[in-house]
Amino acid sequence: MDWNTIFVTTVKASIGLETVVYALAAIGVNIQFGYAGLLNFGQAAFLGVAAYGMAVTVATFHLPFWLGILIGLAATVVLAFLLGIPTLRLRADYLAIVTIAAAEIVRLVFRSVKFSSVFGGSDGRQNFSGDFFAMNPYSPGTYGIGPISFNERVTWVLTVGWVLIAIACGLVYLLMKSPWGRVLKAIREDEDAVRSLGKNVFSYKMQALVLGGVVGCLGGFLFALGQASVQPDLFSTEFTFYAYTIVILGGAARVFSPVVGAALFWVLLVFVGNTLSEAVSAGMLPSLFTVNNIGAVRFMLVGLGLMLLLIFRPQGIFGDKREIALDAR
Amino acid sequence: MHADSTTTKKAAALAAFAGLDREPGVAKPDPILVVDKVVRRFGGLTAVDVDHVEVQRGSITALIGPNGAGKTTFFNQLTGFDSADEGSWTFNGKQLKGVPAHRVARSGMVRTFQLTKALSKLTVMENMRLGAQNQRGENFFRALIPGSWRRQEDEITERAEELLERFKLDAKRDDFAGSLSGGQRKLLEMARALMVGPELVMLDEPMAGVNPALTQSLLGHVKDLREEGMTVLFVEHDMDMVRDISDWVIVMAQGAVIAEGPPDTIMSDPRVIDAYLGAHHDAPMSAEEFEEQLQEAEAELESEIEEKA
Numbered sequence: 044m045d046w047n048t049i050f051v052t053t054v055k056a057s058i059g060l061e062t063v064v065y066a067l068a069a070i071g072v073n074i075q076f077g078y079a080g081l082l083n084f085g086q087a088a089f090l091g092v093a094a095y096g097m098a099v100t101v102a103t104f105h106l107p108f109w110l111g112i113l114i115g116l117a118a119t120v121v122l123a124f125l126l127g128i129p130t131l132r133l134r135a136d137y138l139a140i141v142t143i144a145a146a147e148i149v150r151l152v153f154r155s156v157k158f159s160s161v162f163g164g165s166d167g168r169q170n171f172s173g174d175f176f177a178m179n180p181y182s183p184g185t186y187g188i189g190p191i192s193f194n195e196r197v198t199w200v201l202t203v204g205w206v207l208i209a210i211a212c213g214l215v216y217l218l219m220k221s222p223w224g225r226v227l228k229a230i231r232e233d234e235d236a237v238r239s240l241g242k243n244v245f246s247y248k249m250q251a252l253v254l255g256g257v258v259g260c261l262g263g264f265l266f267a268l269g270q271a272s273v274q275p276d277l278f279s280t281e282f283t284f285y286a287y288t289i290v291i292l293g294g295a296a297r298v299f300s301p302v303v304g305a306a307l308f309w310v311l312l313v314f315v316g317n318t319l320s321e322a323v324s325a326g327m328l329p330s331l332f333t334v335n336n337i338g339a340v341r342f343m344l345v346g347l348g349l350m351l352l353l354i355f356r357p358q359g360i361f362g363d364k365r366e367i368a369l370d371a372r
Numbered sequence: 373m374h375a376d377s378t379t380t381k382k383a384a385a386l387a388a389f390a391g392l393d394r395e396p397g398v399a400k401p402d403p404i405l406v407v408d409k410v411v412r413r414f415g416g417l418t419a420v421d422v423d424h425v426e427v428q429r430g431s432i433t434a435l436i437g438p439n440g441a442g443k444t445t446f447f448n449q450l451t452g453f454d455s456a457d458e459g460s461w462t463f464n465g466k467q468l469k470g471v472p473a474h475r476v477a478r479s480g481m482v483r484t485f486q487l488t489k490a491l492s493k494l495t496v497m498e499n500m501r502l503g504a505q506n507q508r509g510e511n512f513f514r515a516l517i518p519g520s521w522r523r524q525e526d527e528i529t530e531r532a533e534e535l536l537e538r539f540k541l542d543a544k545r546d547d548f549a550g551s552l553s554g555g556q557r558k559l560l561e562m563a564r565a566l567m568v569g570p571e572l573v574m575l576d577e578p579m580a581g582v583n584p585a586l587t588q589s590l591l592g593h594v595k596d597l598r599e600e601g602m603t604v605l606f607v608e609h610d611m612d613m614v615r616d617i618s619d620w621v622i623v624m625a626q627g628a629v630i631a632e633g634p635p636d637t638i639m640s641d642p643r644v645i646d647a648y649l650g651a652h653h654d655a656p657m658s659a660e661e662f663e664e665q666l667q668e669a670e671a672e673l674e675s676e677i678e679e680k681a
Binding site for chain 1: 510564
């Protein structure tokens with residue numbers, strides 16, 4: 044068993060591209076679900092329209108990179124309004140139904156043969172990240188401590204990513220300390236009570252949906268840029284459910300929980316996955332386990348771990364046990 | 373001094389009602405709320421069909437009626453939580469039909485709920501602060517600049533503290549609202565409604581689920597609202613409470629207002645007795661009718677005995 048490789052990949056996973064992307068998506072979900080109680084099961088679509096908005100603008104229409112970013116942001120806001128206007132006046136479950144369906148529609152449109160001249164079908168789009176890497180201030184080489192280091196391109200993506208995470212966390216911190224955040228949390232508890240106190244609940248829910256979508260869409264940009272490519276199947280429903288898992292793992296309605304949750308989630312996945320594959324190649328596991336099925340086994344083990352967490356620490360890592368106790372009343 | 377003002381406000385309210393007709397929809401001298409021909413149907417069921425009703429400013433008016441009379445539905449319509457199929461109503465002369473609930477509250481008509489809606493995972497203080505109106509920090513962009521709302525927040529906190537003290541919840545200030553008892557939640561809900569600065573307070577069953585020890589203090593708080601110049605309209609089943617605090621009673625049955633009157637005499641109104649107990653339960657009988665019924669009953673008994681034998 045090569046413990047050194049396992050250690051290095053695990054540490055790299057804790058700050059790597061997936062962690063950054065999922066952390067941003069989860070910060071968005073935390074705003075919507077954790078604070079405002081909105082069940083947006085279509086977070087993947089928000090990242091998808093942003094990533095595709097940028098990629099298509101640059102790769103298909105050969106327009107400037109920054110215009111692509113603007114179009115990606117605009118597409119996210121439009122999606123939020125499209126989903127929110129018909130459903131936010133209804134009971135909470137309707138938003139969940141509509142968003143999960145919309146996310147699949149968005150993904151299927153991206154991969155459809157009909158629109159493959161625009162979106163590139165199941166191959167997606169490439170050749171749009173040139174301008175982004177042209178801005179890279181790092182000269183070629185590796186950056187990091189000893190074996191835990193990245194090349195200049197990855198370093199640039201991660202730098203931008205962690206700066207965006209810091210900004211998003213700062214934003215959430217300021218907002219949730221303010222009267223605006225108080226209205227949001229109150230809506231999560233009971234909409235009618237908030238209405239009876241003269242607050243326009245629909246408007247606040249819409250603001251939360253848009254804000255969560257926009258924060259999440261930053262993750263979409265980074266996902267596309269970090270891989271220098273977008274494919275429709277990156278934005279499937281599992282993506283959204285991983286984001287929810289991360290929020291609940293960290294503890295809903297806490298500023299840093301999506302970030303720590305995302306890092307922990309990927310550390311667990313990578314550590315368990317690599318340990319299993321090392322153990323299989325060293326012949327330490329029964330022949331039932333092969334290189335082909337340990338991918339599934341690692342999800343089983345991580346799933347088991349998450350279940351145990353929810354049983355023994357239902358409030359998540361940062362949650363307050365008293366709040367969970369209130370639900371049982 | 374307190375007792376003094378109590379008597380004057382109460383006397384003023386009672387004077388306004390003196391000599392009023394007992395008919396449903398009777399005109400009041402200074403109505404704050406005027407309702408006309410409000411109808412609400414759920415499929416084939418007409419839940420509310422109120423022809424005309426007025427609520428006197430500065431009074432405590434009770435809305436009573438048997439279960440299913442449509443009191444809560446009527447309440448929901450007036451406060452914008454449910455839409456009316458027909459009709460109109462004005463609050464302080466302002467048309468309110470079709471106005472969404474949050475605008476109704478802003479215009480000064482604030483309600484509480486039958487099933488208390490304490491915001492469990494917010495502290496008692498946060499619950500109170502939420503009630504304040506025109507908060508600068510509730511705007512998304514200004515929320516990002518704490519300096520723009522801090523001072524207002526301090527003023528709100530001060531006002532909330534005064535109210536909490538009055539409602540004896542100041543010790544619970546930093547507890548989650550979800551940890552309060554049922555009665556304390558009712559108190560919190562009422563105090564929170566006062567943070568809005570209402571002119572008309574609509575209480576939907578303020579005594580439901582409140583432990584008897586708290587009843588008296590809750591009653592006192594409702595009376596205090598009138599002392600401060602507010603108008604109170606409340607739905608209640610507890611007739612002792614209705615008699616104790618209300619100045620005027622409106623009775624609903626099967627969706628319509630069937631009678632109005634002062635609390636001490638309303639329960640002896642035949643229309644009200646009919647509504648609660650059914651029209652023929654003890655209709656006054658002549659001596660012949662009584663004889664007839666007695667004979668019928670005896671005949672029935674005899675036939676039963678014969679059957680058994």
